[in-house]
Amino acid sequence: MEIVIHHGKEEPAPWAERHFGEAEFSDVRRVRRVQMIAEAMAAQPGQSLPELFGRWYDVKAAYMFFKQEEAIPDNIQAGHREYVLAAMEKPGEYLLLEDTSEMVWAGQEPKRGLGPVGNSKKVGDGLQGFHLHSVLAVGWPEVCPAESAPEGEGPLEGERPPVQILGLADQQYRVRRPRPAGEPRNDSQARKKRNRESQVWEQASYRVGPAPAEPTVRWVSVADRGADIYEYLRSKQELGHGFVVRASQDRVVLDPATGNRLGYLFAVAGQAPSLGSFDLELRARPGQAARTARLSLAATPVRLRAPQRPGVMAGTHPPIDCTVVRVWEAAPPGGGDGLEWILLCDRPVRTLNEALAEALKYSARWILEEYHKALKTGMQAEALQLETGKGLMAAIAIMSVVALRLIDLRERLRVHPEAPAETSGLSRLELEILHRVLRRPMTTVRDVALGIGRLGGHLNRTHDGMPGWITLWRGMTKLRLLVTGVRLASKMKRFG
Secondary structure (H helix, E strand, C coil): CCCCCCCCCCCHHHHHHHHHCCCCCCCHHHHHHHHHHHHHHHHCCCCCHHHHCCCHHHHHHHHHHHCCCCCCHHHHCHHHHHHHHHHCCCCEEEEEEEEEEEEEEECCCCCECCECCCCCCCHHHCEEEEEEEEEEEEEECCCCHHHHCCCCCCCEECCCCCCEEEEEEEEEEECCCCCCCCCCCCCHHHHHHCCCCCHHHHHHHHHHCCCCCCCCEEEEEEECHHHCCHHHHHHHHHHCCEEEEECCCCCEEECCCCCCEEEEHHHHHHHCCCCEEEEEEECCECCECCEEEEEEEEEEEEEECCCCECCECCCCCCCEEEEEEEEECCCCHHHCCCCEEEEEECCCCCCHHHHHHHHHHHHCCHHHHHHHHHHHHHCCHHHCCCCEHHHHHHHHHHHHHHHHHHHHHHHHHHHCCCCEHHHHCCCHHHHHHHHHHHCCCCCEHHHHHHHHHHHCCCCCCHHHCCCCHHHHHHHHHHHHHHHHHHHHHHHHHHHC
């Protein structure tokens, strides 16, 4: 069977059947119910449960579904995850973008099945929720700009290439347990007996499973500093996953020949000579305007000593052999602190292009941040009013897959911007309506992207760049309403 991933442009009904038709439930009626809920959420993202359905019966059925014992995230997403992993077995390189986000409900009565989040010590402090650990799989292009750029001819362009959004390879829902009453705050022995929150990273690796042994298939885990955990990196090596992880621990570096200490990671990375530079467009952040940064690249192989663990001396476990890639801003504007990434990579890196390829893979991690934003802002996940943590998790398990449709649209429109408009995925009717409403030609995919963005509020000014996923989704929602109106008007002509 050929695996084809469809998200944003596919109609909600076939899309829901594709991604939830193999959900694991003992009763086929529950499979149909989860498909109906997913279809409604895909058709009206961000609407409350009562607003999703025209019949009160379907609203009650949805609430009853979320109370079922079997309605847990692993069962709900089972078919979707299998579908994604099957797609990742085809020849190609795939990134596993991984991070944890807090799902928070504030100012409500304590809900059974939730725990404290943020700086709260207990649910009664006003914040409650759970941690959502997502592994988002994307297809990395076979040829990226780093591989085709000439060596030594000035700064390279560091724009991340568009990727194919595949879906969730795994997702874990973790509730933080408050410290038991009477337990001292600094009781280290008691803490050792409890599971560490950081173990979710290693567990995600084994839940995803080993990478295919085929040399034409490569899986690369990409994560921020929270993943700089010895056990996590070891799990990647054991399972055959590559990795690009931003370092947070200044680990001891060993001499591979003698095993003697050479120094510490950050100092060793800082001593590596520059391979060259590239320009990277930095997006605007609160208090920081968008700008172009010129970044330098350096790389050197390292052997990292295994850290100390309870009852185990440092260096007892096997070391981690990898490459450290340093990305830094040598001349930041205003003389302040410039951008710097220290990346741990499984592959050897010898050239500027190879170093840039690893840096661009790390930059793809922001897709996962956009995904979590789509789940919270676009799907309004934290506005759910279900009574228990279990019900909230079941609803968010569906929303988590639906949210892929929001971020997928922008990536698809970036793949071939100068291709004919007919390849954008829009129907002939949608293209014609877009043309007539905006009174401009729809010649290329770029024209279509800007047109949809204009419907969503994008001003289309040159310095504004391409519209983001929120603007595109608003535009697509408006375009679908216009299409519905045209079709209704066509059917009602006989009554005119």
